[in-house]
Amino acid sequence: MRNDSANGTTRDTLSGQNKFLNSEVLRVSAKCDQLENELTRIKKDYHQTHEDLQTLRCDYIYAIQSAIQIPLHDNSGLDVMNVNEKYQHVDRILKLLAEARREDPSLPTLKSVLQGSYVDSFGFRVCYKEEPLALHYLATKLHHFYLSRSSSFVEHKLEWRNFLEEQTEIELTKETKHLCRNGIPNSLRSTVWKILINQQVDDLKLLYGKYYYRNLCNTRGGEDEQKFSENHQKQINLDLLRTMPNNVHFMSATSKGISQLQQVLRAFCLHNPEIGYCQGMNFLTATALLFVGPEDAFWFLIAITEKYFDKTYFDSNLTGAQADQEVLKEMLEAQHPRITRHLNSLDIDVASISLNWFIALFFDAVPFNTMLRIWDCFLLEGPKVLFRFALVLLGKHENEIISRNDAIGIMRVSKAASRLAFDEHAVVEMAFSIKNLPTRAELKTLQTQYVVALSEKLERRSKRAAAFVNSISPRSNNRLISNIFMNEFCSSSGFIVSGHHMMGKVAKIQIQNDKAEIKEIDIEFDCRVMSICMAQRDLVYVSLISGFLILAYVDSMDNWSIMWELKLPDVAVCLIQRDGTLFAALANGTLSVFENACEKWPTNVQMWHLPLSSAPLVNAVIQDDLLVVASSCKLITLDALSLTILNTTHVASCSASSGNIYFDKISCMCDSPYGIFLSTDQSTLIQLWNEVTCNLLYEVSFDHKNRKPSLFETESNVHINSILYNSGFLWIGTSDGYVIIYNVFDDGLQEADGIQYRLKRFSSERKYARTSQMKLQKLGSLKEHREEDSDDSDHMGVFSHRVRINIDPEKQQYKVASVTVDKEEEDDEGLQQGSSRVNSACAKILRSPLNKGLSGDSAVSVFSSEPCVEQTTLENRVDDLFLQPKMALHHPHNRIASTDSSCTSMEYDDIFELYSDEDRSRRRVAITSPKRIGCNKKIQLKRKDLAFDEPYIVPIPVKGTSRDSACDADTSIVFPKVRLSLLMKLKVSDSSVRKIVAKSESHVLTCSGEFGADEAVLLWKQDPESVVSLVQRSSDNAWRHKTIDITQQSDS
């Protein structure tokens, strides 16, 4: 009983407990659920709060930034602003900055901005002397930082990416408008701009051919060139360093950006001599070069002048640009009638404020980032957007403008207003919310009407119109002779190269008994031939402007068959062969050296790429064991075997009085027992240099006999085009078709009546020299590619890298490997260890963190803060990675760029092609081992030139009573070691004498003009007894002989 009841009690208790526990479990799990929900809510809240905090930070920074007042009273300069200096705000900004810098170390610090050591991602050196301005800048940067982290921006970027994945063209649609108006993310800008530019000029590219730009860059001595040097060269040279003096890529005469800028502007002037160079284009081009390569920048200029705007825009009166100001006035009246009335009452012309907005596309008018946003829209939508932005800038401060009653005050308000348009988002939003603007078609009509009205008022209208009609016609297709090359293996023959930008032909010239026979070779290239050099008696190297190096086999009947071709990083301007080693001087400043390539079926080709200069290499000669390469104003002497740089000599720039001393290039040079004879672009001064000493400066245009200033009938712009030393005689060819022959004496006699020269060395007092070096070290990824010190002998170790191509003729496959050559590794043993070692070297390079985007061939590298996208789709394009600078390996969006074949006209699938003997059908060799090789960057990044400045040398004639006879330390008098005495001067052609070559000790060939024309190629016989005879081909193909009595000629 008791037990039962006890059991019952126990059961009851247990079931009670059970119930309790059950309910407890339920309760706890409910609690748990509740807590979990709570947690989720809190998490959500937290994210929301975090987001809010970010937004608040962003807004806070923005508020601080906008709290800056711009006093416009009379004594302040334009850029003076006052930040409300509340210390707590300053501290807060700095604290936020420190926080942000942990995430993005590329942000500036207050100190770096105040000291001017900060360089922003575009290369601009930022320096604010006053703290408030520095703070304002920091606030702007922080604001950008927060915006770039915001979810809406991330989404926007994703949208862009997705769009670019799907599309290779960017048509003008609602979607693309939306994308561009919201800004192209910095990391995608170069890709997108490239597409936008190229789709504007598609038809022109088709018309002019794909090597058009290279052609213009590498062609000298045409009629357009003459026009260029007369009208535009001087102005361009004046403006080069005045374009972006605060940008590291453009602040020194030796910067790569400067040489690219010059090249693009020159090419444009040659392309369109009627428009030529107009100030403002320098800003446009430089900005473009910050994002795209020189070739795209060139097409961008063409798109601006021929597509976005019409040809009147930059004409001699800027008619089109002025007409647009009239259109703007009309729009302003409709949108802001009060402003118009006020300006009219004060007699202020809006054009005086807004003209440069249109001509330079808002460069320097609005903050750089705002300008980029405007360009993003402009490149897609065209000039109409410029009106929108102009209206915003003018209308934004309507009240401010109306409250002022003096002209200059209004000018300054509007200028300051645009300078301070930091809030690009608001500016864009306002611009595209303007209603009731004329449609595109109406705008076009309006513009045309104003252009007509204006040109009627502006003088010389008819003349200009005629000029423009001419300029539209395509390029002349004359087959100009560009060069002659002698056959080293057979002294009686040589090759005459002729053609134009879409065709290249070679003719063989055979000389026997004072007679020459010219025979065209049955081969035609699709572009100009740059250089020819014999590899062996029956093998010839040819370099084309398309960047190809070709080996051709020449049979006994002078038929050429192409054995293989190899794509080089850039055009080989000059080829030289020596003992089986081929040297190719490339237009990108690199010297490429090939070993074991001189074979019909090469099996183990080795290439070295030695970056020597930021400017193109223009010429090269071999002197015994020395290889002398010319680039801009430098002669670089290398040991031909070890490829070590022995010395770098700066030769004199052409003239002392022109004021543009920095940008002359060596135009022609030749070897002689006395040293190197040379002349620079647009110059009539012969220079003789032996290593680092100048042994002669001789002004050709000075009449040394009669001590008269000029020897030329036509004084304007004559210059030396070609030069040759041949056993005791110096031959000069001029741009106006003269051949001048001098006797060279080394008797040490000073010519009494000559002009004596002093050489003045300008050590450019660029104040940036030091800081730029410092900066380079700051930019982490640049540092590793810079030379440790500026010692030239270290060159090899740091920069050069070797590419090896192993070819298996049986399997018809080849392997490519690339190594950076270290000093220790230079012995061949190291390399013989095979590709496994090579690959490990590459792998090492690949693994190094590369979170910076490098835009391959553009002047500069634009850094994006996002991590590099690992990239795996280029399986079959291994070659591009190191041989084709167009393809930037480390560009995060390589794939997008590469799929768009239209935007890189120099693109090829393979670097190397072999043609088998039996099968001419261009069978392509399969590629194996598609490994990514990460070395091409090394060729690209030649920051060395930024790190130091070099002296420039200018010859100054010593006058009788020299004003500053107290020669400073920088000047040295040139003591001539040789004496030139004029033998003969003879006009042989109306066009320039392009090349003079020695056939033998006694025979010389000159060429000028068009292939096939009478007297285009002349054969001269040179006699030791100072007799020169002209052996000449006349029109009926008979040969006549003419002996010229030297003594008489030189007197007359």
Add this chain to the structure above:
Amino acid sequence: MAARNTGARPGGPNKTCQFKLVLLGESAVGKSSLVLRFVKGQFHEYQESTIGAAFLTQTVCLDDATVKFEIWDTAGQERYHSLAPMYYRGAQAAIVVYDITNQESFQKAKNWVKELQRQASPNIVMALAGNKADMANKRVVEYEEAQAYAEENALLFMETSAKTSMNVNDIFMAIAKKLPIGPPQGETTGTVDMNQPQQQQKGSCCK
């Protein structure tokens, strides 16, 4: 901002007169540099090239008046020539600048003088500035030659250097002294406004 070289006392006891001054001359002779030196006391070896025109102001104090210059700095390239009348219209003073190391720029300066004599306001005060005087070792335009030319054409003449600031303030000061300083405010403004609305700034005084 760097220290100013010119004492500026707006709203002092003296009357303040405002004048429009325009700078003309060939490209890269140093127009912008002269202005920058005068207004901000700064000098950059490579001054960005000017497109269209730039506007700045600076005040100089004379014994009995304060002169406020509205400076219109123009682009030098020939192509911008057709815009020049827009800028020099209504100017009371002009500085025509050439580069003493560049003969062509001197010739160009003479052309500008001719154009101003023909087209600008008849009472315009003109000065000729031979800039880059610090580069005397590369001089090609002789001082005497320019001096003689200036005398013939009744121009103020000085050789200047924006780099060393030689004669920069002086040339502006000399112009200020030659400008007609009108009677105090109130008396003239009305008259000028009524008679010649398009030239209302001419000789007018404000403040």
